[in-house]
Amino acid sequence: MRRHLQRAWTACAAGLLASGLALSAAAAPAHAATAPSEIKIGTLYASSGAFAVPSQSQLQGLKYWAAGVNKTGGVFVKAFDKKIPVKIVAYDDQSSTATATTLYSQLVTQDHVNILMADFGSVLTSVAIPIAAEHHMLLIDPTGSGANFFTRKTNYLADISIPTSAVWPRVLGDFILAHKIKRVAIIYDSNDFDASQATTLKATLEKGGVKPVYYHGVPTSESNYTVLIHTIAASHPDAVIEFGYALNDIAFFHALSGSGLHFNMTFSIFPGQLLALLEKNVGTKALAYTFTYPVPPLVVYNKTNLGPNTAPFVKEWTAATKSAPNALDTAGFNTGLIMQHMLGTAPTFTQLAFHQALIDMSGKTTTLLGEFKINENGAQLGEQLPVAQVVPEGKGLKFVIVYPPNKATGKAIYPAPAH
Amino acid sequence: MRKPPAWRGPVLVLVALAAIFAVAPRLYSNESVLFTMMTFMALAQGLNLLYGFTGYLPFGYVGFFGTGAYATSLLVTFTSLPVIAAVLLGGLAAVVVGLILGPLFRLSGPYFSIANLAASQIIYNVVANEALKPITGGPYGIKIEHVYAPTASYVTMLAILLAATALAAYFRRSRFGLGLRAMHQDPISASLAGVDIVRERLIAWLASAAIAGLAGGAYAWNLSVFYPEAVFTLQISVFAIVFALFGGVGTVIGPLLGAALLYAFYAGIGVSAPQYFELLYGLLIVLLVLFLPNGLASLLTRRKVDVL
Numbered sequence: 001m002r003r004h005l006q007r008a009w010t011a012c013a014a015g016l017l018a019s020g021l022a023l024s025a026a027a028a029p030a031h032a033a034t035a036p037s038e039i040k041i042g043t044l045y046a047s048s049g050a051f052a053v054p055s056q057s058q059l060q061g062l063k064y065w066a067a068g069v070n071k072t073g074g075v076f077v078k079a080f081d082k083k084i085p086v087k088i089v090a091y092d093d094q095s096s097t098a099t100a101t102t103l104y105s106q107l108v109t110q111d112h113v114n115i116l117m118a119d120f121g122s123v124l125t126s127v128a129i130p131i132a133a134e135h136h137m138l139l140i141d142p143t144g145s146g147a148n149f150f151t152r153k154t155n156y157l158a159d160i161s162i163p164t165s166a167v168w169p170r171v172l173g174d175f176i177l178a179h180k181i182k183r184v185a186i187i188y189d190s191n192d193f194d195a196s197q198a199t200t201l202k203a204t205l206e207k208g209g210v211k212p213v214y215y216h217g218v219p220t221s222e223s224n225y226t227v228l229i230h231t232i233a234a235s236h237p238d239a240v241i242e243f244g245y246a247l248n249d250i251a252f253f254h255a256l257s258g259s260g261l262h263f264n265m266t267f268s269i270f271p272g273q274l275l276a277l278l279e280k281n282v283g284t285k286a287l288a289y290t291f292t293y294p295v296p297p298l299v300v301y302n303k304t305n306l307g308p309n310t311a312p313f314v315k316e317w318t319a320a321t322k323s324a325p326n327a328l329d330t331a332g333f334n335t336g337l338i339m340q341h342m343l344g345t346a347p348t349f350t351q352l353a354f355h356q357a358l359i360d361m362s363g364k365t366t367t368l369l370g371e372f373k374i375n376e377n378g379a380q381l382g383e384q385l386p387v388a389q390v391v392p393e394g395k396g397l398k399f400v401i402v403y404p405p406n407k408a409t410g411k412a413i414y415p416a417p418a419h
Numbered sequence: 420m421r422k423p424p425a426w427r428g429p430v431l432v433l434v435a436l437a438a439i440f441a442v443a444p445r446l447y448s449n450e451s452v453l454f455t456m457m458t459f460m461a462l463a464q465g466l467n468l469l470y471g472f473t474g475y476l477p478f479g480y481v482g483f484f485g486t487g488a489y490a491t492s493l494l495v496t497f498t499s500l501p502v503i504a505a506v507l508l509g510g511l512a513a514v515v516v517g518l519i520l521g522p523l524f525r526l527s528g529p530y531f532s533i534a535n536l537a538a539s540q541i542i543y544n545v546v547a548n549e550a551l552k553p554i555t556g557g558p559y560g561i562k563i564e565h566v567y568a569p570t571a572s573y574v575t576m577l578a579i580l581l582a583a584t585a586l587a588a589y590f591r592r593s594r595f596g597l598g599l600r601a602m603h604q605d606p607i608s609a610s611l612a613g614v615d616i617v618r619e620r621l622i623a624w625l626a627s628a629a630i631a632g633l634a635g636g637a638y639a640w641n642l643s644v645f646y647p648e649a650v651f652t653l654q655i656s657v658f659a660i661v662f663a664l665f666g667g668v669g670t671v672i673g674p675l676l677g678a679a680l681l682y683a684f685y686a687g688i689g690v691s692a693p694q695y696f697e698l699l700y701g702l703l704i705v706l707l708v709l710f711l712p713n714g715l716a717s718l719l720t721r722r723k724v725d726v727l
Contacts, residue, residue, distance in 0.1 A: 103690070106449050127644065131451070
């Protein structure tokens, strides 16, 4: 018996030690005082799960930027007064926050990346925030726009390529009020990104005297909107606003086109960001006359002072990848541009200097995403989003920016014709 | 030959666990991986207390984990209690939820599992409801970053893992555990033999809930900024179940080995070959089901080794 116990213990300890050793990797040397041979940018992406599509687009945009700068010998680093090639270290978090937590930590503690960049969206960004702060690293946050992140002053967080989500629907609210639409239904996913937009829109409408006739949150994993759409229809809305991620939008439009119902106005977020994906999944007809936020490159900026204007960017990207860039490709690319400028202006190669460089360029920089403007909490206050309508053109669709008037490229078709 | 005391084996395992996780951060600086590994080891062990000894498989085990995470976070946010006390009360909150869900034991087999899963989703939807934003943060998540302390939360999780393992050893060696196993095999005969089935099953259920609640509290402390889905994701239940089954339920070291090895494999592939992740992980589980349906521990039991 004693021998058996000893063998059991030995097996247990060996197993546990083996697993510990399996995780061990040779630790890289600490940051050198001399110039590194490459600038390591550590980030995550999701190959599967709820955030796979936008996450991979964001990474593709970053890689496109890195390939571009590496062709010219690398990124100019002011602290070393020379160009240094960029290397992207990217791990797959599979849209899981638990996996993302360990991988962000891996990037910081094992890979010793020089710049830490978050994955797509608020959910996968949230777990990086305390890790970055703990290790005194600036977290470059391309698209994590959760209002909850930016509640106090920090040197370790900067929202780069997307406005904080609470400000997204301000223009949309103004549009609804301007068109005197009185019966509005709002359905939103129960996550920070969507719920904060729903809250802002509701507040904007109520301030204008419009109380939503339907206001309901659903789980982010919602994939069948059939019953919900019929429930919404029972409240007789003129406008139906659906705030969700791309997969929710697809499920929503599937259910809407299958229901035979029609609303005078339908709004969702991702037609303006991932139109090709939505067209492929729900068809052109289902999206006709839908309202959305047109995100660059759909909104054109011709007077940038950092990086290319929209038109040459779209042309070069299309030539290189054989497909047009979407909003998240552009967001990934834009994040690279901002980091490039940050490295090119930070006088020392430290995280605090990187942060200060971002603060210094805030309000003075326009990229193909619009004005770059962050506050001391790290929130992005520039890059405001107008309202556009997706209208049929030939066999396809085109975007017409309909609000605000100073950015409009056409007039809204309201009520939307039944199709 | 004199028989060694019954407590020697479990004590050796506890000492080994404590030593390994005390030393590991000095050898491997990604403490987050070690912390998550301990979390899943504790959860696998907690699940083992119920499933391994009573046969009730709680698909919604994550409900207790999320309850502990939120209870701890709310106590930290709204009271001035020390975080350790909040974690302990997080465990207690999970026990209270376990008591409320006690009537689920009127069901058995897959009916129990599915009802338990539904219960966890109800808790999730209540916590994530926007109407509760002033309290739970609703879909906006919760922040307790002012108490963020990775080392303290690491030590706390280690203590929880040790407590879960000690409980499993008690279940394995005690008369109480014997009653549970008898009930698992034939509840009617066990009842006729004097086993108080309702009481013992409820105790196992609450002990299992407490471990998940405590682990959830320590996890929330370590995460410090999170959304409801981060602590209520079904992936947590699935991992705990797969890890426990991989090691072998109904034993003390099985769930520990299963969680440690499989999570190390998971983390290793995630870093070295993410493109093959689904393929390799799926293959491993298929092989396990085909050749080791009773888990790794069965390799030892086949050789008449006492696996504790």
